[in-house]
Each structure stands twice: as C-alpha cells, then as structure tokens.
Amino acid sequence: MDSSPSFVVALLLGIVEGLTEFLPVSSTGHLIVAGSLLGYTGEQAKVFEIVIQAGAILAVCWEFRARLIAVLRGLFRDPAANRFALNVAVAFMPAAVLGLLLGSRIQDSLFAPVPVAVAFVAGAFVILWAERRQRARPDTVRIEDVDAMRWTDALKVGFCQALALIPGTSRSGATIIGGMLFGLSRRAATEFSFFLAIPTLFAACAYEAVKNRHLITGTGLPAFGVGFAAAFVSAFLCVRWLIRYVSHHDFVPFAWYRIAFGAVILITAYMNLVSWT
Numbered sequence: 392m393d394s395s396p397s398f399v400v401a402l403l404l405g406i407v408e409g410l411t412e413f414l415p416v417s418s419t420g421h422l423i424v425a426g427s428l429l430g431y432t433g434e435q436a437k438v439f440e441i442v443i444q445a446g447a448i449l450a451v452c453w454e455f456r457a458r459l460i461a462v463l464r465g466l467f468r469d470p471a472a473n474r475f476a477l478n479v480a481v482a483f484m485p486a487a488v489l490g491l492l493l494g495s496r497i498q499d500s501l502f503a504p505v506p507v508a509v510a511f512v513a514g515a516f517v518i519l520w521a522e523r524r525q526r527a528r529p530d531t532v533r534i535e536d537v538d539a540m541r542w543t544d545a546l547k548v549g550f551c552q553a554l555a556l557i558p559g560t561s562r563s564g565a566t567i568i569g570g571m572l573f574g575l576s577r578r579a580a581t582e583f584s585f586f587l588a589i590p591t592l593f594a595a596c597a598y599e600a601v602k603n604r605h606l607i608t609g610t611g612l613p614a615f616g617v618g619f620a621a622a623f624v625s626a627f628l629c630v631r632w633l634i635r636y637v638s639h640h641d642f643v644p645f646a647w648y649r650i651a652f653g654a655v656i657l658i659t660a661y662m663n664l665v666s667w668t
Contacts, residue, residue, distance in 0.1 A: 540583065
C-alpha cells in the first residue's frame with residue numbers, strides 16, 4: 392500500500408509512535424510491525440512516519456520548554472547552560488555521523504519485522520543485565536543529575552544512541568540503559584535521553600523530509616494531521632508518566648514486554664501464521 396492512510400490508521404500509528412518513542416521499546420520497531428499489520432507500507436508511509444515523529448518531538452519540547460528556554464537564554468553567559476548544550480551536542484554527533492554513513496544500508500537490510508524482533512529480544516536481555524547490575528552494585532551510580540554530567544559521559548551515551556540505528560534496538564532504551572551502565576542514575580539517564588532526543592529526532596526528520604520531498608503532497612494532509620496530533624498527545628502523556636515512573640520503578644517490565652513482543656513475531660513468522668512484510 393502506497394497512499395495516504397485512512398483516519399483510523401493514521402490515529403493508530405500516531406498513538407503507537409507517541410507511546411513508544413520515549414520508552415525503551417523501539418518506536419521504529421513498533422511502527423514497522425504496526426504498518427505491516429495495518430497494510431500501510433511503502434514510500435508514502437515513510438513520509439507519514441516523519442510527520443508523526445515530529446509530533447512526538449514537539450511534545451518533549453513542550454514538556455521541557457522552561458528548561459530549554461533557560462538554556463537558550465544562558466548560552467555564552469551561564470556556564471551551566473553552556474555545559475548542558477555542549478553535552479547534548481557531543482552526544483548527538485556519533486549517531487549523526489554513523490547515520491549518514493550507514494543509514495541507507497541499514498534501512499535496506501534490517502527494516503523488516505523479523506530483524507526487529509531479534510533486536511527486541513536481544514535488547515531485553517541487555518536491560519535485564521543492566522538493571523541487575525545496578526541493584527547489585529548501587530555504588531556504580533555517580534551522577535544523580537543531568538547537570539553533573541561531563542562531556543565524556545555525554546559522548547559515551549552518544550555512542551550508545553548510535554546502536555539504535557539498528558531497528559528494534561530503541562533509541563531511548565540505548566541511551567537510558569547505556570547511561571545507567573556508565574554511572575548515571577535511572578532518572579538522570581532518562582532525562583538526558585529526553586533532551587538528546589530533540590536534536591537527534593529533529594535532524595532525522597529534516598533529513599528524511601528532504602530525502603523524500605518528492606513524496607510530499609497535499610492530498611494526505613488531513614490524515615497526516617490526525618497522526619501528528621495523536622503522536623503529540625500520546626507522547627506528552629507518556630513522557631509525563633515516565634518521569635514519575637522512573638522515580639520508583641525499574642525497566643524490567645519493559646524487558647519482559649520486549650521478549651514477549653519479539654517472540655510473538657518470530658513464532659508467527661516461523662509457523663507462517665502471519666505474512667510479515
């Protein structure tokens with residue numbers, strides 16, 4: 392299918408994007424699987440994904456608007472604002488460079504439900520290991536707040552984010568769990584993941600929009616608007632919930648969800664119960 396989505400499909404995919412973009416479960420993986428199930432794939436679907444991803448990014452910008460405005464006002468005057476901006480910029484670079492070099496090859500070979508399912512399961516075991524490690528060795532946590540990060544900490548998280556170029560890995564999962572492994576508290580890693588998402592996802596959206604500009608038409612604007620709004624609202628609610636969640640809970644439930652999700656795809660594919668495309 393290579394046309395504009397129906398309002399129902401646009402609504403469902405927008406909600407999927409918003410709910411999964413900032414959780415350690417891979418929004419790209421969910422969209423690939425959901426698009427396959429709903430029959431909405433093809434070149435036009437790529438443009439639609441750009442639109443709903445932009446809605447999810449805007450939700451984070453709105454939630455953290457006070458912090459972002461304070462940083463912009465303090466640039467070149469406030470050392471704390473300068474350090475924060477530098478950390479985000481440093482963490483952004485690995486994925487940006489590797490994405491330009493390898494992005495097309497990865498899309499051609501790995502953007503399909505079965506490879507996504509394998510990455511889902513593999514990522515789940517990494518989450519389980521990281522959570523077990525932090526419980527067993529709480530002394531490894533040395534950074535409780537984003538403002539205490541050094542540029543070297545940011546760079547390590549940035550390289551973890553680059554792993555999310557593999558669909559199904561999860562950008563949020565890679566940055567949050569990677570941050571925890573490198574000494575960030577669960578809350579600090581989660582908040583830095585939110586801030587890092589802003590330049591990363593904006594850059595990805597801009598690049599894909601330019602790359603696929605020939606596919607952008609006015610005929611699908613109403614449905615695209617529905618998807619954008621659904622992604623914004625669901626992402627906004629999800630971000631607020633996740634901030635509260637990480638204060639008292641770990642990410643183990645998300646790991647088991649990833650295992651179950653990936654197992655269903657692999658089993659149905661192996662038994663030919665679903666023709667995944």
